[in-house]
Amino acid sequence: MNTADLGLPVDVPSTALFTDHYELTMLRAALEAGSAERRSVFEVFTRRLPEGRRYGVVAGTGRVLDAVENFRFDGRVLAFLRERRVVDDKTLQWLAGYRFTGDIWGYPEGEVYFPGSPVMRVEGSFGECVLLETLILSILNHDSAVAAAASRMSSAAGGRPLIEMGARRTHELAAVAAARAAYVGGFTTTSDLAAGFRYDIPTVGTSAHAFTLLHDTERGAFQAQVESLGRDTTLLVDTYDVAEAVRIAVEVAGPGLGAVRIDSGDLLVIAHRVRHQLDELGATETKIVVTSDLDEYAIASLRAAPVDAYGVGTQLVTGSGHPTCSMVYKLVARAESADPGAPLMPVAKKSMGGKTSIGGRKWAARRLDEQGVAQTEVIGTGPVPDDLADRQLLVRLVRDGQVVAREPLDAARDRHTAARAGLPLSATQLSRGEPVLPTEYV
Template sequence: MLRSALQAGTAERHSVFELFGRRLPDGRRYGVVAGVGRALRALRQFRFDEESLTFLTEGGIVDARTADYLDGFRFGGQIWGYPEGEIYFPGSPLMVVEGTFAECCVLETLLLSIYNHDSAIASAASRMTLAADGRPCVEMGSRRTHELAAVAAARAAYVAGFDATSNLEAGRRYGVPTTGTAAHSFTLLHHDEREAFTAQLAALGESTTLLVDTYDVEKAVRTGVELTGGRLGAVRLDSGDLAALAVRVRELLDSLGATGTRIVVTSDLDENAIAALSGAPVNSYGVGTALVTGSGHPTSGFVYKLVARADSDEPGAPLVAVAKKSQDKVSVGGRKWALRRLDADGVAEAEVIGVGETPVDDGNDRPLLVPLVRDGEIVGEEPLEAARRRHAAARAELPLEARKLSKGEPVIPTLYTGATAPTTNPYASQGASS
C-alpha cells in the first residue's frame, strides 16, 4: 500500500484512522483498554534499521523510493486515545490517529497487535479480580504463552487489578511486583518433603509459600507447620477439589496453631473457578493459562480503519468522511469523539459516540479521548500505577450487572449522535475482521 501510494502521489494525503472493536467478545459485558503505554514505547522505538531495509529492498518487497521513505521514518502526526485501564464498549474509538496516509498506514499492525493482545488479557483479568472480590490475584501464566507475550500479559493483568506476577522480566521492565512459588520438581529433587521444605525455609525464610500437594497434603501441612513453629507464611494447593481441600487445610492449620498461615490456590483457575471458591477459606489465587489466553477470548478483534481523509492534496483541504460500504462489514465514517455518560449517582449510563466537534460537557459526561502523541511527540506516557487506579475507578462506575460472569450484553449501550451518525448499532451481526 505504501509503495503504491508513494508512486501515485497519494501517500502524503491527510488521513484519520481509528482503532476500535465492532463488538465485545461474545458474552462479555465490558472490555478493558490495555497496551497504551506499550504502544507509545514501541512508537518511540519504531525505526527501520539497515538490515530490515536491505531485506525489504533485496527481496523486491519495496522499491527504492519506499525504502527511502522508511529509512527516515518517524511518526509526526497526532494520536488521541482512551487512556490505559479505561473501560470500552462496542464502537468505542480507542485510538484516533491523524497524519499522512503513509505514516498512519505504517503503524497499523504494530498498534493493532499491542492493543488486541493486551486488552484481551486485561479484559479477562478484570473479570478475575472482580470475582476474587478483594483477595489478591497473582499472574502465573508465563509458561503457557509466547515468551514475550507473557511479559506483556503480566503488565496487562496488573492494570486490571492483579497484585503481582511470577514473571520477573515484567518486574524489571514495567515495575510489576513479583512473587514466586516452588514447583513439584523442587520437592521431588529432594529425598523427602521434609528435606525440600527445610531447604526452602533456610533460603527464603518462614514467610515463604510451601507447595503441599506433591505426596500427601495433610502430612505436608503438618511438616511445614512443625518446621516453622507455626509461623509458615503460606501453603499452596495445586490439585484436587480446591474448595473442600481449602476447608480441611484451614482447619488443620488452625488446629496446629498456624492461624496466620495463608492458603494460596492454583490449578487451572479462571474467573468462574475463582467465584466458585468465594466461600472457601482461600487467601489468594494464582492464575495461569486462563489469564494469558484471555479466558476464552485471546484477542480483542480490534480493527484499524481509515475514517476520514483530505478531499484533495491541496494544503488545508477539508477532510471528508470515508467508509467501506459493501456487504456485511460496514464502518462508520468520520472522526469520532466519545464520552461516558454518567447518571446523577455517577453510574455509567451510556457510551456516547459522535462525529464532529466534541459537545460541551454537561457535567455528567466524562470525555474519553486524551492526547497521546502531539506532532510526533509522545505526551501520553504515565506510570503503570495510574492505569491501574484508572481501571479500578472506571470499573466502579459501571452498573452492578458488570459484575456478572455469565454471558450477557454490554452493560451500557453505545449511542451514536450527530448529523451523520447511524441510529442503531451499525455493527450488529457482522464478522469481526478487516
Template sequence: MNTAELGLPVDVPSTALFTDHYELTMLQAALEGGTAGRRSVFEVFTRRLPPGRRYGVVCGTGRVLDAVRNFRFDERQLAFLRERGVVDGATLEWLSRYRFGGDIWGYPEGEVYFPGSPVLRVEGTFAECVLLETVILSILNHDSAIAAAASRMAAAAGDRPLMEMGARRTHELAAVAASRAAYVGGFSSTSDLAAGFRYGIPTIGTSAHAFTLVHDTEREAFTAQVDSLGRGTTLLVDTYDVAEAVALAVEVAGPELGAVRIDSGDLLLVAHRVRQQLDELGAHKTRIVVTSDLDEYAIASLAAAPVDAYGVGTQLVTGSGHPTASMVYKLVARASSDGADAPLEPVAKRSGGGKRTLGGRKWAARRFDAYGVAEAEVIGTGEVPGELAGSQLLVELVRGGEVVGREPLEAARDRHAAARGALPMSATQLSRGEPVLPTEYVA
C-alpha cells in the same frame, strides 16, 4: 532511546517490521500515485465485544507509544526489503527517513470500552499513518484481551490478591505483556521476572514439585526451603499427601509459616480441610494459596472457601476463552488533496454487511446518571454536545510525533478500578450478557 543498547530483555531495537507486507506496497502505490500526502484519520475500534462479555478494557496504550517511537527502519531492515523486492527504491528511500510526525489521541489505558468506542485515533498523512496499523493492532488486541480477563477475575476475587503465573502457557514475550495487562486489570503480582524487570511489577514465587522431588524426603525439602527462604515462605503441600505435608510444614517452620500452596485436587474441599488443620496446629496466620487451573468462575466458586490468594496461569494469558480482541484500524476520514488545510471527508467501506464502518472523525463521551453510574457510551462526528463536553474520553497521547501521554503503569491500574467501579453493577456479573452500556451515536 535505543532500547537494545540498554540490554532490556523484553524490548527490540525496532518495531518497524512488525508490519504487514501490504502496508508497504500500499505506501509505494500511494507515493507513486500522489495520495501518500493526504491528511488522514485512522481509528481503532471493535464492532463487538467477545460473546457474552459486558465491557472491554483498553490496554497496551503505553506499549503503543513505545512502538511508535521505535518505528524506524535501519540499514539491515532496508536491505532485507530491497533484497526481497518488497518495495521499490523510492519507497525504501522514504522509509529510511520515516518518523511518525502526526497526532494520536485515545482512551487512556485502563479505561473501559464498548462496541464502536474509538479507543485510538491516529492522524497524519496517509503514508505515515497506514504503516502503523499492524503493530498498533497487535499490541491493543493482545493486551486488551488479557486485561479484560484479568478484570473479570479481579472482580470475582474481591479483596483477595491475584498472582499472575501464566508465562509458561504463552509466548515468552507475550507473557511479559500479559503480566502488564493483568496488573492493569487488577492483579497484584506476577511470577514472571522479565515483567518485574521491565515494568516494576512485584514478582512472587517459592517452589515447585520438582524441589520436593529432588530431595529424598519431603521433610528434607521443607527444611531446606525454610532454612534458605525463611519461615515466611510458602510451602507446596500437594506433592504426596496433603494432610501429612501440612503437619510437616508447621512442624518444620512453626506457626510462623507464611503460607501453604495447593496446586491440585478439589480446592474448595481441600482448602477447608487445610484451614482447619492449620488452625488446630496453631498456625492461624499461615495463609492458603491456591493455583490449579483457575479462571474467573473457579475464583468466584471459592469465595466462601478459606483461601487467601489465587495464582492464575493459563486462563489469564489466554484471555479466558477470548485470547484476542477484535479491534480494527480503519481509515475514517481523509482529505482530497495534499496539505494540512485540506478539508477532511468521511470515508467508509460499504459492502459486506457486518463489516460496514461508520465514517468520520469521532469524539466519544460517557454519560452518567445522577448517582455517578455510567449509563451510555456516546459517540459522534459533529460538535460535542455541551452537557458531554466534560466527560469526553479521548486524551492526547502523541502531538506532532512527540509522545505526550506517557504515565506510570499504576495510573492505568487505578483508572481501570475507577472506571469499572462506575459501571452499572451488572458489569461484573460473570454470566453471559449484553454490553453493560449501550453505544449511542449522535450526528
C-alpha cells in the same frame, strides 16, 4: 537478526518490521499516485465485544507509545526489504527517513470500552499512519484481551490478591506483555522476572513439585526451603498427602509459616480442610494460596472458601477463552487532496456481513445517570453536546510525533479500578450478557 545489526541500541529494538507486507505495498502505490501525503484519520475500535462479555478494558497503550517511537527503518531492515523486493527504491528512500510526525489520541490505559468506542485515533499523512496498523492492533488486541480477563478475575476474587503465573503457557515475549496487562486489570504480582524488570511489577515465587521430589523426604524439602527463604515462605503441600504435608510444614516452620499452596484436587473442599487443620495446629495466620488452571468462574466458586490468594496462568494469558478483542484499524476520514489545508471528508467501508464502518473523525463521551453511574457510551462526529463536554474519553497521547502522555503503570491500574467501579453493578456478573452500556451515535 539482533538490534545491533540495525544500528540501534540493544535495549531499544526497532519495531519497523512488526507490520504486514501489504502496508508497504499500499505505501508504494500511494507514493506513486501522489496520495501518500493526504492528511488521514484512522481509528481503532471493535464492532462487538467477545461473546458474553459486558465491557472491554483498554490495555497496551504505553507499549504502543514505545513501539511508535521505535518505528524506524534502518540498516539491515532496509536491506531486507530491498532484497525481498517488497518495495522499490523510491519507497526505500522514503522509509529511510520515516518518523511518525502526527497525532495520536486514545482512551487512557485502564479505561473501559464498548462496541464502537474509538479507543485510539491516529492522525497524520496516509503514508505515516497506514504503516502503524498491524503494530498497534497486535499490541491492543493482545493486551486488552488479557486485561479484560484479568479484570473479571479480579472482580471475582473480591479483593483477594491474584498472582500472574502464565509465562510458561505462552510465547516468552507475550508473557511479559501479558503480565503487564494483567497488572492493569487488577493482578497484584507476577512470577515473570522479565516483567518485573521491565515494568517494575512486584514478583513472587517459591518452589515447585520438582523441589520436593528432589529431596529424599518431604520434611527435608521443607527444611531446606525454610532455612533458605525463612519461615514466611510458601510451602507446596500437595506433592504426596496434603494433610501430612500440612502437619510437617507447621512442625518445620512453626505456627509463623507464611503460607501453604494447593495445586490440585477439589480446591474448595481441600481449602476448608487445610484451614481447619492449620488452625488446630496453631498456624492461624498462615495463608492458603491455590493454583491449578483457575479462571474467573473457578475463582468465583472459591469465594466462600478460606482462600487468601490465587495463582492464575493459562486462562489469563489466553484471555480466558477470548485471546483477541477483534479490534480493527480503519480509515475514517481523509483530505480531499494532498494540500495541507485541504478539508477532511469522512470515508467508511460499506459492505455485507456486519463489517460496515461509520465515517468521520469521532469523539466519545460517557453519559452518567443521576447517581453518577455510567449509563451510555456516546459517540459523535459533530459538535460535542454541552452536557458531555466534561465527560469526553479521548486524551492526546502524541502531539506532532512526540509522546505527551506517558504515565506510571500504577496510574493505569488505578484508573481501571475506578472505571470498573463506575459501571452498573451488572458489569461484574460472570453470566453471559450484552454490553453493560449501550452505544449511542449522535
